[in-house]
Structures are given as structure tokens and as C-alpha cells.
Amino acid sequence: MPDIQSIVWPGQSQAGTDGKAVGSRTSPREHIIAAATRIFSRKGYDGARVDEIAREAGLSKANLLYYCKSKKALYRLVIERVLNLWLDALGDIADDVNPAEAIRTYVNRKIELSRYYPEASRLFAMEVIGGAPVIGTHLTNHLRPWVADKGRVFERWQSEGRMARVDPAHAFFMIWAVTQTYADFEAQIQAVTGTSNYDADIYAATDGVVDALIRGLGLTDAPVRENIPKKQTSRVN
């Protein structure tokens, strides 16, 4: 798995105020952002101390403030980067292979990502739970059109009888909810399962959950007959 930085802003090296590139491979700014991501995700914005982030990054508080004007600005940097990671991870959903495989791939990628960057996942979750004060507009500007776009694939599948008639947006909400749970609620899951080796056990059990997800969305390889709608008493979509 590539480094979080290279995923998000692949080649963007930090530049001084005059535009001169800084020498070191990972600019101090990057170190700061990485450290801040860790601390913020662990303590939340208000719980995080600038001094602590500085220490984590290996410099003095004053020096950190030299690179990032303020705590709020730093948080903005971090959360926006996390959002980009999240949006990138959305990737695309292959609409040329069979739906079940396409979604299985997507879901697995998402779970892996959440498990690989649990801090990012948690930080994102906290932001949203807190009302997404910083990234709210980004969500409407980027996530919304993405969902609208990919939702069209779902609709096509549905009209072809290869997917249950679940509101596309909500199908995504369902997928995201499940995939993120393993990163965000690790503490709860660990308390319940009592596992001593979280990652291993989760990996083992995850497949079954993914299967359930696929099955629930009624995704199939080919058009089916009676695996779909059933037109329950409840309104669908």
C-alpha cells in the first residue's frame, strides 16, 4: 500500500514563500501534516494540543506555527487531505464486468483502505458527526455529483434486473456504513469479539459480511428472475 502522502498529493512538494523548493525528501510541512493527522484522529480537534502535534512531528511548537499559521489552518489542511484520500478511494465502479464482482471489488478496496488508514477514517467520521463544518461544502461539491454519477450505473443494473431496487444513494450509504464500521468502531468490535488479533480476525469474518452486502443489494452476474424486488409491503425507493 502506498504512502498516504503519495496517494493524496503525489508529487506536490512543499515550496517556500518564494517558491523555492525545499530540499529534504519529505518537507517538514508533510511531517507536520502526518503527525497532525495522527493526533487529531486520536483526540479530535479540541482535544488535540498544538504542542503535542509539534512534538509528534519532532519540532517545537513555535516552529510548527512557523509552517502552519494556526491550529485551525492545520486542521483544514489535514481534513482536506483526508477527504481527498476518501474521494480518491471511491475510485470508480467497473460497469463493464458483472455487478457482483464490481461491487465486491469496490467494497473490499474500501474496507482495506479503512483498515489501512484508520486514523483518516476516524478523523473523517468525527468531522461528519460534528456536522462537517469544514468539509460540508466539499461534500456537496464533490461527493454529491460522484454519487449521482455512479448511481446511474446502479439504475442501469436495476433496470436490467441485475440489482435490487434500492435507492442508489442509500445503497452507497449502506456500503460505506459497513466498510467504515471496522475502522471507526474498532473499540466496540474488539470489546464484543474479545479478539487479541484484530486485523486477522476481522479479515476472516469480513468476507461473510461482504457476501451479505452483495446478496442484500441483489447483485448478480446475469439477469435473474425471482431474486429481486418481491414488491414487499414497504416502499422501495
Place this chain on the structure above:
Amino acid sequence: MPDIQSIVWPGQSQAGTDGKAVGSRTSPREHIIAAATRIFSRKGYDGARVDEIAREAGLSKANLLYYCKSKKALYRLVIERVLNLWLDALGDIADDVNPAEAIRTYVNRKIELSRYYPEASRLFAMEVIGGAPVIGTHLTNHLRPWVADKGRVFERWQSEGRMARVDPAHAFFMIWAVTQTYADFEAQIQAVTGTSNYDADIYAATDGVVDALIRGLGLTDAPVRENIPKKQTSRVN
């Protein structure tokens, strides 16, 4: 829907230091806890100000501290109450009716609860995301046995071929993830759907998601033939 207080600690009225019951219907302590729940869930522990909670409860900060020794103690009260609400809401899963209906009822109850007490849901989520420092032990002591117990119902259903072979604990994780998403990630969902009337739209779309959940877990009214296992390449359970 009953008041949050009566759900959690039904008849337990606050008592003075000498054990004399306080007269007013809702003791000041209850007001404080209710206010604290609101503020904590909105700002998190570190973001919440004691003074603000006091104002929300309609008293002075000093007076609030007279009823609750410290901010941390107040948080403990609040979070434990929220946990109780959550545990109570788990209720039981009827194992005498058909699985699909039993779970549908359970899930709907859970969603309703999350939507009715979004603050509680969010507060709980923040606690867990933060590593459940306060309620960690409670989770292992109460939630874990509950899951072990109810999991047995799932196993019976599975052996009867009335439920897909998903690890029972993870079946719950999946259910909880989906049900809580609508409370915790309201900001994101609102950004994506762009709805102006959240509750109404969510209610409408929720049914489809519940259907998908039921379908995914392979829950049926009666023993089935080929709707289950399929023994995928992936390990289940």
C-alpha cells in the same frame, strides 16, 4: 416515544446528600444531564464548555458544579446513561416468530431510536471512535454477553437454514453500522441527497435499506432451499 430519562432510569429520582428526595418533577440533576447530553454530543467532550452546559440547563456554572463534582464526572454520567439507552434499545430479538419479521422489527426499532435520539447516537459514536475510554469495560461486560446470547438465536436460525451463515457478531455489526449511519452521518447524507426535509426522505428510503439488510442476511420466513449458503470461495464464519 417515551422520554429519554424514563427510558434509562425509569423511577430513579435524584436524592439530596441526606437522601431526601427533591421535590420538582424533574430534578435539576436531570436537567443538567439532558443539557450536557446535547452539548457533549454537539461539541464532544473537549469541545464542550462547562459554562455552556450550565447555561443550556439554565443555571450558573458554579451551581452546576454543585450538583456534579466535575466535568469529567458529568461526562461519565451522561455517557453511561447513553450506553444504557443503547443497551436497552437492543431489547430482545423475538425468536418465536419468523426471522425476517423479527429482525425487521429489531432494525426498525433501532433506526427509529437512532433518529429519535441522534445526540445520544452521536455521543456514543464519538466515545467509541475515541477508543471508548470510559465505556470500554461496560461494553465487554454487557454488550459482549448480550451478543453472545443473541448470537445463539442466529446460529439456530442458520442451522435451520433460515439465515445465511454470517458470523453472528458480525451480523450485528452490520446491522448497527447501517442503523446508526442515518443519525451519525446525517451531515454527509444530507450533503449527498441534498434533501431539505431529512427525516421524511430518510424514512421513505429506509425501507429499501432494511429490505436489503434482511435479504443480505438471508432471513426467510420458513426454511429455504437455495437462498442460503452457496458455499462461496470465501470463508464464512
Place this chain on the structure above:
DNA sequence: CGGAGATTTGACCATTTGGTCAAAAGCAAG
């Protein structure tokens, strides 16, 4: 009324914290 205990409050305090600043290194080029 009088008084004992519960309640309420404004003033106050110690500490923490985000942020500033001037001065002190580094450091590359002339």
C-alpha cells in the same frame, strides 16, 4: 420569627493553551 440545612451566586484563582516576537542559529553566495 428563628434557625438549620439546602441552594445559588459572583468573585476569584491556577493552569492551560493558542499564538506572538525578538533574538539567535544555519546557511548559501559573494
Place this chain on the structure above:
DNA sequence: CTTGCTTTTGACCAAATGGTCAAATCTCCG
């Protein structure tokens, strides 16, 4: 070495915040 810049730092500050306390107010009851 000097000059001019970037980087680094310790000292410092104003504001905020959790918590204390003694005094004031209220309440109930004899």
C-alpha cells in the same frame, strides 16, 4: 568574513477554562 535569507527557539502573553469559596438567599419546620 560579511551579507542576506531561512529556519529555530525560548520567553512571553492574553484569553479561556475548570474549579473553589465564602457569602448570600431560599426553604422548610418548629
